[in-house]
């Protein structure tokens with residue numbers, strides 16, 4: 001099936017081509033993000049394949065429908081970048097990748113936590129410069145600390161299990177509590193109590209209207225002073241301006257983010273030779289207790305392999321008129 005693959009990077013192209021060799025879909029690779037300005041590149045394609053920063057809003061979907069596109073397949077779990085209601089209205093099916101290595105993201109969240117707590121990135125930069133001093137590099141033991149997990153689904157539960165293995169007390173907050181989380185010793189609390197009791201908060205819920213800015217000035221004020229916040233889920237979960245203020249006052253002791261609310265114009269590109277106009281991110285990366293990575297938590301051999309395989313399976317199922325097992329949830 002002819003499919004326009006947007007936001008393609010070299011690894012996407014190589015791996016999709018390899019996985020598609022036996023299957024034979026006609027893949028048209030587009031480096032640009034899908035927006036109103038690039039949607040014409042999908043003309044004649046029954047399907048489009050997108051990623052997290054493609055803007056699959058009502059206007060883009062309307063144009064896609066007019067061009068004959070019937071299926072949107074996102075190479076991600078989250079689908080907050082797609083207007084699901086507009087797609088339904090226009091008769092466009094939307095599929096995602098629900099089951100790919102949740103370990104990739106959970107392990108990365110643990111890595112970010114260790115790096116920001118123990119100042120591993122700063123230390124490495126220092127030693128490269130011949131500076132072997134320890135001043136400013138002190139962290140805390142995670143053993144015995146309390147970790148609050150917001151969103152205890154596949155990734156959040158694995159993250160919680162790893163932290164329990166470190167000897168942490170694990171608290172959770174979820175709209176739909178899970179027995180598996182409680183089985184590993186996790187205890188559910190309302191959000192204000194979880195914020196007040198945790199030394200570390202890690203975000204693992206989807207971005208929805210209910211969760212947008214779930215971490216804002218109000219919830220940051222409820223934190224234990226000096227707590228660490230880790231966000232590997234979606235940038236829009238955190239009010240970045242409020243987090244910046246909390247870092248300045250010391251209310252927030254550390255911030256490690258793999259996602260950022262305004263990431264669409266920055267991430268997945270090399271901007272090292274240009275002037276970055278986003279003052280918020282520039283300010284954040286200047287703080288010694290902040291780590292920012294460019295949405296790479298999913299980026300492991302296992303996860304990418306599964307993402308590509310599932311995406312191609314969804315295209316094939318659609319082409320054959322079979323049920324779409326990876327269709328996004330319908331309200």
Ligand code: NAI
Nearest residue numbers: 078151152153154155174175176204205206232233297298
């Ligand atoms: P999941 O669907 O298994 O878990 C999400 C959990 O959030 C569920 O338990 C759900 O009940 C809970 N939830 C929903 N609404 C909530 C609310 N209002 N308050 C509290 N909890 C709520 O999803 P999974 O696979 O664990 O992924 C979680 C998120 O991680 C995705 O939505 C995505 O945004 C993010 N992600 C980030 C990646 C990265 O590379 N940085 C890669 C993959 C996913």
